[in-house]
Amino acid sequence: MARRKKEVNILSITVGDIQNEAIEKIGRTLTQEEILIAKKGLEYGLLTDIDTIYSTIFYEMFGP
Numbered sequence: 001m002a003r004r005k006k007e008v009n010i011l012s013i014t015v016g017d018i019q020n021e022a023i024e025k026i027g028r029t030l031t032q033e034e035i036l037i038a039k040k041g042l043e044y045g046l047l048t049d050i051d052t053i054y055s056t057i058f059y060e061m062f063g064p
Contacts, residue, residue, distance in 0.1 A: 013042060 018038050022030045030038060 018042075 015035060018035060019029045022028065022034075022038075
């Protein structure tokens with residue numbers, strides 16, 4: 001059986017990151033319920049147009 005190499009994260013957003021943004025933007029930390037809403041929003045926003053993001057990355061690397 002072949003062993004898989006350990007995956008390395010390219011991007012990570014922690015609850016602490018979200019809390020820091022909340023403090024900066026709204027002056028307080030988020031509740032657990034609000035964190036779940038933020039998580040859903042982040043997932044939706046990041047996954048909505050991932051193909052465009054990848055296309056842009058590879059276009060910048062290799063051109064048309």
